Amino acid sequence: MKRIYFLVPTVEIAKTIVDELLLARIEERHIHILAKHGTPLEDLPEASLLQKSDFIPAMERGLAVGGTVGTLAGLIAVALGPISLVVAGGGIVLAGGLAGAGVGAWLSGMVGLSVDNSRLKHFEAAIERGELLMMIDVPRDQVARITELVSTHHPEAHPEGTEPTIPAFP
Structure with missing residues (x-):
């Protein structure tokens, strides 16, 4: 569309x-x-x-930034964590990315609702x-x-x- x-x-x-x-x-x-x-x-x-x-553009930005930060946090947790985390590393990185994307989209969407559409x-x-x-x-x-x-x-x-x-x- x-x-x-x-x-x-x-x-x-x-x-x-x-x-x-x-x-x-x-x-x-x-x-x-x-x-x-x-x-x-x-x-x-x-x-x-x-x-x-500005809800939609803010949500798009929050999704990208939150997903990136969540993925990086998952990678750091795997790299610095005990050996049991390394075994489950892919799942942790994926979960971190998804959680970060969800939280980022939600938070930035709430902020975007209070701002006029850019x-x-x-x-x-x-x-x-x-x-x-x-x-x-x-x-x-x-x-x-x-x-x-x-x-x-x-x-x-x-x-x-x-x-x-x-x-x-x-």
Whole structure:
């Protein structure tokens, strides 16, 4: 999946685009709209905490760092421990890596929930001016079709590019 970004000037235009996306078989759960605080979105699919916060990028970083630290801790335990640890060394290193990855992802994810999404900083000024940020998650082979559909039907909606990969769970 790839995420396509559009800046849309009004709620009415956003409603029309959402209707067209639904007709183009893009599920509502793959459409996220972020607006200035206090903007009435009515029945538009509002961006959730996962899209508004830095949860996913923070979790990715924590998973990598925690897994590395856990693996290193497992290797040190095997190298410095008694001979019985050396025999079970592979399991200890694997367990250390998995435990470190889990704890790192959990802790950094909790921190990421309290931080604004760093990927959306580019759009802050436009959102503060009253524009709506529309994020649409589509399969890779449909990016060009959906971008063209929105751009041709709504020239006032400005395509702002794509994000390379979207995790399956947000």
